[in-house]
Amino acid sequence: MSTTSSQPPAPGVRTAPERAERKEPTYLFTEKYVADKSETARRFLETRARLNANVDKANNFLVKRFYNIDHNTYLDGTLPAKTKELMGLVASACLRCDDCIFYHAIQAYRLGVTRAEQEESLNVALVVGGSIVVPHLRRVYELLEEIYG
Amino acid sequence: MSTTSSQPPAPGVRTAPERAERKEPTYLFTEKYVADKSETARRFLETRARLNANVDKANNFLVKRFYNIDHNTYLDGTLPAKTKELMGLVASACLRCDDCIFYHAIQAYRLGVTRAEQEESLNVALVVGGSIVVPHLRRVYELLEEIYG
Amino acid sequence: MSTTSSQPPAPGVRTAPERAERKEPTYLFTEKYVADKSETARRFLETRARLNANVDKANNFLVKRFYNIDHNTYLDGTLPAKTKELMGLVASACLRCDDCIFYHAIQAYRLGVTRAEQEESLNVALVVGGSIVVPHLRRVYELLEEIYG
Amino acid sequence: MSTTSSQPPAPGVRTAPERAERKEPTYLFTEKYVADKSETARRFLETRARLNANVDKANNFLVKRFYNIDHNTYLDGTLPAKTKELMGLVASACLRCDDCIFYHAIQAYRLGVTRAEQEESLNVALVVGGSIVVPHLRRVYELLEEIYG
Amino acid sequence: MSTTSSQPPAPGVRTAPERAERKEPTYLFTEKYVADKSETARRFLETRARLNANVDKANNFLVKRFYNIDHNTYLDGTLPAKTKELMGLVASACLRCDDCIFYHAIQAYRLGVTRAEQEESLNVALVVGGSIVVPHLRRVYELLEEIYG
Amino acid sequence: MSTTSSQPPAPGVRTAPERAERKEPTYLFTEKYVADKSETARRFLETRARLNANVDKANNFLVKRFYNIDHNTYLDGTLPAKTKELMGLVASACLRCDDCIFYHAIQAYRLGVTRAEQEESLNVALVVGGSIVVPHLRRVYELLEEIYG
Numbered sequence: 001m002s003t004t005s006s007q008p009p010a011p012g013v014r015t016a017p018e019r020a021e022r023k024e025p026t027y028l029f030t031e032k033y034v035a036d037k038s039e040t041a042r043r044f045l046e047t048r049a050r051l052n053a054n055v056d057k058a059n060n061f062l063v064k065r066f067y068n069i070d071h072n073t074y075l076d077g078t079l080p081a082k083t084k085e086l087m088g089l090v091a092s093a094c095l096r097c098d099d100c101i102f103y104h105a106i107q108a109y110r111l112g113v114t115r116a117e118q119e120e121s122l123n124v125a126l127v128v129g130g131s132i133v134v135p136h137l138r139r140v141y142e143l144l145e146e147i148y149g
Numbered sequence: 150m151s152t153t154s155s156q157p158p159a160p161g162v163r164t165a166p167e168r169a170e171r172k173e174p175t176y177l178f179t180e181k182y183v184a185d186k187s188e189t190a191r192r193f194l195e196t197r198a199r200l201n202a203n204v205d206k207a208n209n210f211l212v213k214r215f216y217n218i219d220h221n222t223y224l225d226g227t228l229p230a231k232t233k234e235l236m237g238l239v240a241s242a243c244l245r246c247d248d249c250i251f252y253h254a255i256q257a258y259r260l261g262v263t264r265a266e267q268e269e270s271l272n273v274a275l276v277v278g279g280s281i282v283v284p285h286l287r288r289v290y291e292l293l294e295e296i297y298g
Numbered sequence: 299m300s301t302t303s304s305q306p307p308a309p310g311v312r313t314a315p316e317r318a319e320r321k322e323p324t325y326l327f328t329e330k331y332v333a334d335k336s337e338t339a340r341r342f343l344e345t346r347a348r349l350n351a352n353v354d355k356a357n358n359f360l361v362k363r364f365y366n367i368d369h370n371t372y373l374d375g376t377l378p379a380k381t382k383e384l385m386g387l388v389a390s391a392c393l394r395c396d397d398c399i400f401y402h403a404i405q406a407y408r409l410g411v412t413r414a415e416q417e418e419s420l421n422v423a424l425v426v427g428g429s430i431v432v433p434h435l436r437r438v439y440e441l442l443e444e445i446y447g
Numbered sequence: 448m449s450t451t452s453s454q455p456p457a458p459g460v461r462t463a464p465e466r467a468e469r470k471e472p473t474y475l476f477t478e479k480y481v482a483d484k485s486e487t488a489r490r491f492l493e494t495r496a497r498l499n500a501n502v503d504k505a506n507n508f509l510v511k512r513f514y515n516i517d518h519n520t521y522l523d524g525t526l527p528a529k530t531k532e533l534m535g536l537v538a539s540a541c542l543r544c545d546d547c548i549f550y551h552a553i554q555a556y557r558l559g560v561t562r563a564e565q566e567e568s569l570n571v572a573l574v575v576g577g578s579i580v581v582p583h584l585r586r587v588y589e590l591l592e593e594i595y596g
Numbered sequence: 597m598s599t600t601s602s603q604p605p606a607p608g609v610r611t612a613p614e615r616a617e618r619k620e621p622t623y624l625f626t627e628k629y630v631a632d633k634s635e636t637a638r639r640f641l642e643t644r645a646r647l648n649a650n651v652d653k654a655n656n657f658l659v660k661r662f663y664n665i666d667h668n669t670y671l672d673g674t675l676p677a678k679t680k681e682l683m684g685l686v687a688s689a690c691l692r693c694d695d696c697i698f699y700h701a702i703q704a705y706r707l708g709v710t711r712a713e714q715e716e717s718l719n720v721a722l723v724v725g726g727s728i729v730v731p732h733l734r735r736v737y738e739l740l741e742e743i744y745g
Numbered sequence: 746m747s748t749t750s751s752q753p754p755a756p757g758v759r760t761a762p763e764r765a766e767r768k769e770p771t772y773l774f775t776e777k778y779v780a781d782k783s784e785t786a787r788r789f790l791e792t793r794a795r796l797n798a799n800v801d802k803a804n805n806f807l808v809k810r811f812y813n814i815d816h817n818t819y820l821d822g823t824l825p826a827k828t829k830e831l832m833g834l835v836a837s838a839c840l841r842c843d844d845c846i847f848y849h850a851i852q853a854y855r856l857g858v859t860r861a862e863q864e865e866s867l868n869v870a871l872v873v874g875g876s877i878v879v880p881h882l883r884r885v886y887e888l889l890e891e892i893y894g
Contacts, residue, residue, distance in 0.1 A: 019265045051585035054592055062371060062570040063584070069363050070578050073276045078265040083232060084273055087239045091277040092579065094240045094728075096842070097543070099582035100277075116168045116227040123807045124233055127222045128240040128249075130726025131815050132690075132837065135844035137808070138796035145799055200734035203741055211719040211818060212733070218810050219727050241728065243579075245395070246692070248731035272360040279577025280368050281390065281541075284397035286361070287349035294352055317563045371574045376563040381530060382571055388534045389541045389575040392877075394693070398575075414466045414525040421658040422531055425520045426538040426547075428875025429666050430688065430839075433695035435659070436647035443650055498883035501890055509868040510882070512665050517876050520658060539877065544841070546880035615861045669872045674861040679828060680869055686832045687839045687873040696873075712764045712823040720829055723818045724836040724845075 022072060025081030027110045034106050038146035044102045074107070082111040086121040093125030093133055093140070101140050106147070115148040171221060174230030176259045183255050187295035193251045223256070231260040235270040242274030242282055242289070250289050255296070264297040320370060323379030325408045332404050336444035342400045372405070380409040384419040391423030391431055391438070399438050404445070413446040469519060472528030474557045481553050485593035491549045521554070529558040533568040540572030540580055540587070548587050553594070562595040618668060621677030623706045630702050634742035640698045670703070678707040682717040689721030689729055689736070697736050702743070711744040767817060770826030772855045779851050783891035789847045819852070827856040831866040838870030838878055838885070846885050851892070860893040 035042035055063060074084045085108040092100030108118060122140065126133050184191035204212060223233045234257040241249030257267060271289065275282050333340035353361060372382045383406040390398030406416060420438065424431050482489035502510060521531045532555040539547030555565060569587065573580050631638035651659060670680045681704040688696030704714060718736065722729050780787035800808060819829045830853040837845030853863060867885065871878050 019269075048585070051589055055585055055588050058566065058588060058592075060566050060570070062367060063566075063573065065367050065370070066573055066578070069360060069367065070276050070581075072363070073272055073360060078263070078269045079235075083235075084269070086228075086232075087236055087270060087273045088277060090236045091239050091243045091274060095243055095277070095579045097579050097582060100579055114227070119803065119805050119808075120168075120227045120233070121236060123222055123805070124236045125240060126726070126808065126811055127219055128237060128244070128727050130722070130729070131724050131811070132840045132842050132845055133726070134815075135842060138793070138800055141800045141803060142796055145802075197734070200738055204734055204737050206741075207715065207737060209715050209719070211814060212715075212722065214814050214817070215722055215727070218807060218814065219730075221810070222807060244728045246728050246731060249728055268356065268358050268361075272358070275361065275364055275577070277578050279573070279580070280364070280575050281393045281395050281398055282577070283368075284395060287346070287353055290353050290356060291349055294355075317567075368574050371570055376561070376567045377533075381533075382567070384526075384530075385534055385537045385568060385571045386575060388538050389572060392538045393541055393575070412525070417654065417656050417659075418466075418525045418531070419534060421520055421656070422534045423538060424659065424662055424875070425517050426535060426542070426876050428871070428878070429662070429873050430691045430693050430696055431875070432666075433693060436644070436651055439651045439654060440647055443653075495883070498887055502883055502886045504890075505864065505886060507864050507868070509665060509669060510864075510871065512668070513871055513876070516658060516661050516665065517879075519661070542877045544877050544880060547877055615865075666872055669868055674859070674865045675831075679831075680865070682824075682828075683832055683835045683866060683869045684873060686836050687870060690836045691839055691873070710823070716764075716823045716829070717832060719818055720832045721836060723815055724833060724840070 020076075020078045022075040022077045025074075025076045025111055028112045029110045031106070031110070034109060034147055038143060040143045040146055041102070041106055044099065045106070048099070048103070082108060082113050085111060086113060086117065089118065090121050090125045090128075093122055093136055094129040096129070096133060096136055098136055098139055101136055102143060105140055105143055109147050115144055118144055169225075169227045171224040171226045174223075174225045174260055177261045178259045180255070180259070183258060183296055187292060189292045189295055190251070190255055193248070194255070197248070197252070231257060231262050234260060235262060235266065238267065239270050239274045239277075242271055242285055243278040245278070245282060245285055247285055247288055250285055251292055254289055254292055258296050264293055267293055318374075318376045320373040320375045323372075323374045323409055326410045327408045329404070329408070332407060332445055336441060338441045338444055339400070339404055342397065343404070346397070346401070380406060380411050383409060384411060384415065387416070388419050388423045388426075391420055391434055392427040394427070394431060394434055396434055396437055399434055400441055403438055403441055407445050413442055416442055467523075467525045469522040469524045472521075472523045472558055475559045476557045478553070478557070481556060481594055485590060487590045487593055488549070488553055491546065492553070495546070495550070529555060529560050532558060533560060533564065536565065537568050537572045537575075540569055540583055541576040543576070543580060543583055545583055545586055548583055549590060552587055552590055556594050562591055565591055616672075616674045618671040618673045621670075621672045621707055624708045625706045627702070627706070630705060630743055634739060636739045636742055637698070637702055640695070641702070644695070644699070678704060678709050681707060682709060682713065685714070686717050686721045686724075689718055689732055690725040692725070692729060692732055694732055694735055697732055698739055701736055701739055705743050711740055714740055765821075765823045767820040767822045770819075770821045770856055773857045774855045776851070776855070779854060779892055783888060785888045785891055786847070786851055789844065790851070793844070793848070827853060827858050830856060831858060831862065834863070835866050835870045835873075838867055838881055839874040841874070841878060841881055843881055843884055846881055847888060850885055850888055854892050860889055863889055 031045055035045050074081055074088060077084075085104050089101060089104035089108060092104055105118060122137060126137060180194055184194050223230055223237060226233075234253050238250060238253035238257060241253055254267060271286060275286060329343055333343050372379055372386060375382075383402050387399060387402035387406060390402055403416060420435060424435060478492055482492050521528055521535060524531075532551050536548060536551035536555060539551055552565060569584060573584060627641055631641050670677055670684060673680075681700050685697060685700035685704060688700055701714060718733060722733060776790055780790050819826055819833060822829075830849050834846060834849035834853060837849055850863060867882060871882060
């Protein structure tokens with residue numbers, strides 16, 4: 001059974017045998033481990049957890065649906081979770097959101113991505129997005145220094 | 150000798166042994182091959198070539214320097230070129246530039262990336278960037294249909 | 299039964315009685331009616347339909363999920379569908395996507411929104427987004443002239 | 448007399464009888480009332496007031512003109528002020544400006560908009576703008592919790 | 597009398613003697629002259645004129661006010677009009693709007709700006725905005741070739 | 746010898762005699778002088794220096810290349826450095842990056858730009874970028890008050 005479609009495809013529709021099942025990736029490190037290594041990560045993760053608890057309490061149907069899709073996007077699939085977390089990092093750096101950048105850099109670290117791989121991903125964001133990305137680059141390099149240092 | 154630094158690093162500076170040499174990737178297909186399969190690709194590549202010739206003629210120092218950095222960004226390195234072309238695709242879709250999307254989708258195809266890998270990369274862009282990405286998704290799906298179909 | 303949550307909320311979670319059921323709005327006009335009045339609308343709707351058919355054929359799980367959330371967002375609910383279509387118009391104009399602007403302007407028209415209401419919504423986008431919005435304003439005013447004129 | 452034009456329109460120009468007069472909306476709550484309920488609102492409003500005083504002191508002609516247009520945009524008119532404040536909220540969330548988000552959420556509250564209406568407006572921004580909007584959503588949900596809680 | 601304020605400033609308010617009067621700049625070339633030299637410029641200017649006539653016909657109060665502020669922004673003042681047209685060019689290239697880029701490049705040309713000055717301004721946009729600016733750079737270089745060639 | 750090209754141009758290529766040599770501009774004030782006048786500037790400059798030291802330590806080849814291009818962009822050339830710093834200010838304000846805005850405002854001040862010139866540049870950004878720019882305008886006006894006050 002393919003997870004890519006919950007219904008039999010209509011005639012003429014791509015069945016996509018080349019698509020892999022989506023499944024939860026294996027994390028090498030917990031969020032707590034990262035927070036213990038990095039003060040920057042700890043502050044970010046605590047604020048995020050506190051604010052997310054408040055969003056959860058609101059119990060908004062569409063927000064929950066959106067969070068669910070978001071979760072599914074970064075699972076192991078045709079591409080490994082670590083590649084997609086790095087893509088999330090590139091997208092976040094181009095769109096210039098520090099919270100999103102920190103989140104994906106931490107996720108990538110937890111999945112075993114090396115610092116050199118994170119830097120090379122950030123280079124794509126820097127060249128695509130230009131010098132306006134630099135202040136965010138500076139801040140995530142501080143995070144990288146703390147978690148890999 | 151490492152290509153990652155043309156000068157000996159100052160004392161206390163990271164020497165980054167984990168960084169791989171940058172080198173030109175191997176393309177499985179020429180641009181002409183893609184243009185012959187896809188009318189959308191052909192029109193894009195011809196316009197791009199014509200306009201780039203005009204930019205080259207201007208011989209602007211900083212533009213040439215920028216193009217050079219841009220070229221270096223997508224070489225095989227710590228991450229393979231195909232991963233970085235897909236990252237360029239994600240960044241381009243998030244920032245919503247059809248020309249950039251088409252360029253990276255064609256480059257990824259030429260390096261042997263599958264359609265399922267392109268779609269999964271585009272899903273990251275869709276979820277990060279939202280429904281404003283959808284019109285660009287529609288147009289690049291037409292390109293994907295033509296080059297993989 | 300409330301459509302805003304498919305599961306009983308956990309203890310302490312907001313049950314949101316003030317949220318209205320989501321339901322399909324009533325359209326006063328078909329897409330065909332709009333296409334017959336406006337050449338600009340007709341070209342847009344035909345291209346969109348053709349490209350969407352190609353996306354549907356790809357049968358991508360996350361894209362389908364995203365389209366589903368997107369559809370749910372603009373149903374009648376706590377706010378009427380016409381207000382949310384106008385909000386989609388404002389968002390699209392601020393983010394400067396002609397396809398999205400045309401789509402929401404046509405949807406709003408089909409739901410009975412007046413031209414003055416469309417213009418006043420676009421004024422919010424113009425003031426928030428600045429003169430960079432003006433070229434998009436010019437193009438959607440042409441559409442408005444055709445469908446209301 | 449119509450407020451939509453200070454001069455008689457030229458021949459063939461739309462006189463727009465369907466456009467309503469612009470007038471100041473009635474606020475149910477003062478800024479002080481909101482600041483007393485919410486620490487997040489209080490900090491935002493105080494900083495904004497202090498910085499605006501400094502801008503006013505500069506007495507820059509074009510800035511004053513721009514502020515004047517901005518003020519006029521959100522008056523009661525063809526659309527009620529509360530709908531336009533919610534549109535300002537959607538635009539601000541899509542363009543990802545916390546100050547602007549907080550400002551319009553507070554204004555909407557002062558005009559009697561319910562929390563469910565604010566959340567549904569934010570859903571439009573979330574779906575149009577994608578997960579990059581989520582960190583801003585988290586922060587404004589904290590504000591909503593404080594002012595409606 | 598200073599054009600920077602139509603009212604006597606309140607006590608303690610900056611009187612800004614250093615601000616120059618705003619006045620219409622002197623154009624060296626008409627739009628028609630540019631359109632005759634460049635097919636790209638001619639198509640852009642004709643479409644813009646046609647669409648603006650339609651916007652004017654709508655006679656929307658806030659749009660007219662916004663156009664008026666926009667016009668005032670680029671007059672000769674403390675900075676010469678040609679510098680501000682080049683700033684408009686940089687802003688338009690960073691925000692990636694072809695119509696806006698073409699408009700300011702043509703205005704700058706009409707005021708006597710050289711091609712080298714236009715290219716150097718575009719370099720600022722390229723470095724700040726990154727490779728996502730490149731497709732727009734290619735298109736405006738074609739325009740520059742036609743009007744300066 | 747022209748600095749605009751390190752190689753003899755190919756036949757038919759523009760030699761660009763109108764382009765001026767690039768050279769370092771003369772600063773009227775040191776960063777320390779600005780930091781002593783303005784607490785806002787001091788905090789910004791210190792954080793920037795600390796984070797840049799960390800980036801330098803990483804010794805990333807492409808980041809160094811990018812920083813080098815960035816440095817070259819704002820040298821005296823065909824346009825004076827002060828004009829290009831103001832263009833950098835406009836671009837930064839339009840793209841809404843406080844760090845970048847503060848950086849270019851300080852650089853412009855150090856090169857002898859007046860407050861009225863800074864304000865007029867910011868007006869271009871305000872009109873092009875809209876009210877979403879206002880919160881950044883408020884913050885940079887505070888900086889301007891401190892360094893020029």
